[in-house]
Amino acid sequence: MRTENQKAWFFVLPVLALVAFNALVPMMTVVNYSVQETFGNNQFFWEGLGWFEQILRSDRFQAALGRQFLFTFLILLIEVPLGIIVALSMPRKGVWVPVCLVLMALPMLIPWNVVGSMWNIFTLPKIGLMGYFLNDVLGINYDMTQQPLSAWITVIVMDVWHWTSLVVLLCYAGLVSIPDAYYQAAKIDGASPWSVFRYIQLPKMKTVLTIAVLLRFMDSFNIYTEPFVLTGGGPGNSTTLLSIDLVKIALGQFDLGPAAAMSLIYFAITLLVSWVFYTLMTKDDAQ
Amino acid sequence: MAQIKLSNLRHSYMPNPQGPQDYALKEIDVTWRDGGAYALLGPSGCGKSTLLNIISGLLTPSEGQILFDDQDVTILPPDQRNIAQVFQFPVIYDTMTVGENLAFPLKNRGVDPATIKRRVDEIAEMLDVTDMLDTRASGLSPDNKQKISMGRGLVRDDVNAVMFDEPLTVIDPHLKWKLRSKLKELHQRVKATMIYVTHDQTEALTFADEVVVMQEGEVVQIGTPVELFERPQHTFVGHFIGSPGMNVLPCEAKGDRAVFEGHEVMLEGPTHGDGGRTDLGIRPEYVGFGDTGIPAHVTKVSDIGRHYVVSAMVGNTALKAVTEHQVPEPGSEVFLQFNPEQSRVYRDGWIATEERAQ
Numbered sequence: 001m002r003t004e005n006q007k008a009w010f011f012v013l014p015v016l017a018l019v020a021f022n023a024l025v026p027m028m029t030v031v032n033y034s035v036q037e038t039f040g041n042n043q044f045f046w047e048g049l050g051w052f053e054q055i056l057r058s059d060r061f062q063a064a065l066g067r068q069f070l071f072t073f074l075i076l077l078i079e080v081p082l083g084i085i086v087a088l089s090m091p092r093k094g095v096w097v098p099v100c101l102v103l104m105a106l107p108m109l110i111p112w113n114v115v116g117s118m119w120n121i122f123t124l125p126k127i128g129l130m131g132y133f134l135n136d137v138l139g140i141n142y143d144m145t146q147q148p149l150s151a152w153i154t155v156i157v158m159d160v161w162h163w164t165s166l167v168v169l170l171c172y173a174g175l176v177s178i179p180d181a182y183y184q185a186a187k188i189d190g191a192s193p194w195s196v197f198r199y200i201q202l203p204k205m206k207t208v209l210t211i212a213v214l215l216r217f218m219d220s221f222n223i224y225t226e227p228f229v230l231t232g233g234g235p236g237n238s239t240t241l242l243s244i245d246l247v248k249i250a251l252g253q254f255d256l257g258p259a260a261a262m263s264l265i266y267f268a269i270t271l272l273v274s275w276v277f278y279t280l281m282t283k284d285d286a287q
Numbered sequence: 288m289a290q291i292k293l294s295n296l297r298h299s300y301m302p303n304p305q306g307p308q309d310y311a312l313k314e315i316d317v318t319w320r321d322g323g324a325y326a327l328l329g330p331s332g333c334g335k336s337t338l339l340n341i342i343s344g345l346l347t348p349s350e351g352q353i354l355f356d357d358q359d360v361t362i363l364p365p366d367q368r369n370i371a372q373v374f375q376f377p378v379i380y381d382t383m384t385v386g387e388n389l390a391f392p393l394k395n396r397g398v399d400p401a402t403i404k405r406r407v408d409e410i411a412e413m414l415d416v417t418d419m420l421d422t423r424a425s426g427l428s429p430d431n432k433q434k435i436s437m438g439r440g441l442v443r444d445d446v447n448a449v450m451f452d453e454p455l456t457v458i459d460p461h462l463k464w465k466l467r468s469k470l471k472e473l474h475q476r477v478k479a480t481m482i483y484v485t486h487d488q489t490e491a492l493t494f495a496d497e498v499v500v501m502q503e504g505e506v507v508q509i510g511t512p513v514e515l516f517e518r519p520q521h522t523f524v525g526h527f528i529g530s531p532g533m534n535v536l537p538c539e540a541k542g543d544r545a546v547f548e549g550h551e552v553m554l555e556g557p558t559h560g561d562g563g564r565t566d567l568g569i570r571p572e573y574v575g576f577g578d579t580g581i582p583a584h585v586t587k588v589s590d591i592g593r594h595y596v597v598s599a600m601v602g603n604t605a606l607k608a609v610t611e612h613q614v615p616e617p618g619s620e621v622f623l624q625f626n627p628e629q630s631r632v633y634r635d636g637w638i639a640t641e642e643r644a645q
Contacts, residue, residue, distance in 0.1 A: 181374035190395035
C-alpha cells in the first residue's frame with residue numbers, strides 16, 4: 001500500500017521559497033510591466049499584448065536581434081573549434097600542465113568591464129598598442145570607433161580572447177579523462193589520427209562540449225558589459241546587440257512596458273534556442 | 288601466428304638506470320611456441336604489464352630483442368606487428384555499432400568490404416554477438432563490451448598473437464567463468480598464440496598451457512599448472528599459487544634432512560649449495576596428522592567447504608595443514624607428518640633439493 005507523506009513538502013519548501021524569491025517574483029514584475037502602460041505615480045493602464053506586438057514588428061528590434069544572432073553564430077563558429085584545437089594541443093602530462101591551465105584561466109579571471117576597458121585602450125587608433133600597430137606600422141586602415149567592420153572584428157576578437165578558455169578547459173577535462181588504453185587500442189587497430197579524434201576524443205568530449213556550447217551560447221547571446229564598455233553599441237547602431245538595445249529602451253528612454261515585453265521575448269528566445277541545442281546534442285544518448 | 292621469442296630483455300622507465308633496482312624488468316629470456324596459451328602471473332607491480340606492452344610494441348625495451356618467428360620486431364610500432372590486445376577495461380568505440388567496431392581494424396588496413404563482411408560475420412558468430420551487430424556498442428554490458436574488444440583483435444586473420452591484460456577485472460563474477468571458457472574455446476578455434484596477464488591464479492591456471500610466474504621484474508618459474516603446484520622452484524611461487532599457499536618454515540639443512548624447530552624432516556632428496564637463509568617448503572595439502580610425528584598445537588580450524596584448513600603452531604612457528612577428515616579440535620595437541628616427497632629446502636628463496644631418482 002502506498003503511504004502519503006505530506007511532510008516531504010516541508011523539505012521542498014526552502015528551495016521553492018528561494019526560487020520564488022530570486023526568479024519567479026522578479027520575473028512576475030516584468031510580466032506585470034509588459035502588459036501595462038505606466039506614467040509614473042504608480043498609475044497603470046492595461047495594454048494587453050500591445051507591447052509585444054509593437055516590439056516584434058519594430059525594425060529596431062529585428063535589426064538588434066539579427067545582429068545578436070550573427071554575433072552569437074560567429075562566436076560559436078570560432079570559439080568551439082578553436083577551443084577543441086587548443087585543448088588537443090595542450091600537454092596531458094608533465095610540468096607544463098599547470099602552466100597551460102593557469103594561462104588559459106587568466107582571461108576568465110578578469111572582470112568583464114575591465115576586459116572592455118582593456119580592449120578599448122588597446123585598440124584605440126593612435127593611442128592603443130594594437131590600433132597604433134595596425135594603422136601606423138602595418139598601414140591597415142583600422143578604427144573601431146568609426147568603422148562598423150573594425151568595431152565588429154574588435155568585439156569578436158575580444159570575446160574570443162575572453163571566453164575561448166572556457167571551451168578549452170572543458171574540452172581538456174574531457175580529454176584527460178580518456179584512459180590510455182583507448183589510445184593504445186587505436187594504435188593496435190591501426191587508426192589514423194583523424195579516426196582517433198573522430199571515434200575516441202570527440203565522443204568522449206561530447207558531454208562537456210554540450211555544456212560548453214550551451215554556456216557559450218547563453219553568455220554570448222546575453223552579452224552586455226564588454227561590448228558596451230568597448231564600443232557603447234557604436235559606431236551608429238552597428239554593435240548594438242539586444243541587451244544593449246534593451247538597456248537603452250529601459251533606462252535611456254524609460255519605456256518600461258516595451259522594455260519588459262522585449263526582455264520576455266529575449267528570455268523566451270534564449271530558452272528556446274538552448275532547449276533546441278540541448279535536445280539535438282543529447283538526442284543520440286536517449287536511444 | 289608466430290613463435291614469440293624474448294631474448295635478454297630488460298626495461299627501465301628511467302633514462303639512466305644505475306642498478307638492477309632501477310629495472311622494471313630484469314633479464315627476461317623466454318620462447319613461446321606458436322599457437323600456445325600462456326599466462327603471465329604475478330602480483331601488481333611485478334612487471335607483467337610492462338612485458339605485455341613491450342611485446343605489443345606500446346613500449347620499446349631498454350635492452351634486448353623481441354623476435355616473431357625469428358624476425359626482429361623490437362622497434363616496430365604496434366600496428367605493424369600484427370598483434371591484438373585486450374585491455375583491463377573494455378575499449379570500444381562508443382559511436383559505432385557492434386559491427387562497425389569489429390570491422391574497424393580491417394577498415395583501417397584497407398581490406399575490401401566483402402572480406403570485412405565475411406570476417407565480421409564469422410567472428411560475431413564465434414562470440415555469439417550476431418544479433419547485436421546493428422546495435423550501438425555504447426549501451427552494451429561490460430562482458431559484451433569485453434567480447435567486442437576481443438573480437439576486434441580476432442577479426443584480423445594475420446594476428447601473430449592475442450594479448451590479454453587482466454581482461455576479466457571489470458566482469459561480474461558469474462560471467463567471468465563464462466567468458467573464460469569462451470576464451471578457451473576461441474583459442475582452440477583460432478589457434479593464435481595467446482598471452483594472458485593476470486594476478487589471479489585461478490584465471491592463469493585454467494587458461495594457460497604454461498604459466499610464467501613473475502616477481503619484481505624477474506621470471507621465477509615457467510611451467511605447467513601442475514609443475515607450479517607440485518614443485519615450485521621458488522618460495523614465492525609456492526606461496527603465490529595455491530590456497531592457502533605453501534608453508535615456508537625456517538630450518539637448517541643437513542644432507543637429505545632438514546631440522547625444523549628441533550625436529551628432523553625427511554626431504555625429497557639431498558640439498559645442495561650452502562650459506563644463505565634456508566627454509567623448509569611444504570604445501571598444506573601434504574601435511575598430515577598421525578599418532579607420531581612433530582608435536583603441534585592447533586590454534587584454528589576453518590571450514591572452507593571442500594576441506595578444512597588447520598592452523599597450528601610448532602614451537603614458535605605457525606603453519607597450515609589441509610585435511611578433509613580427521614579434523615582436530617582447536618586447542619588440541621596433535622602430531623604432524625610431512626610427506627617427504629613434497630618436503631624441500633629453499634636457499635634464499637630458490638629450491639635447493641634434488642629430486643630423488645625415481
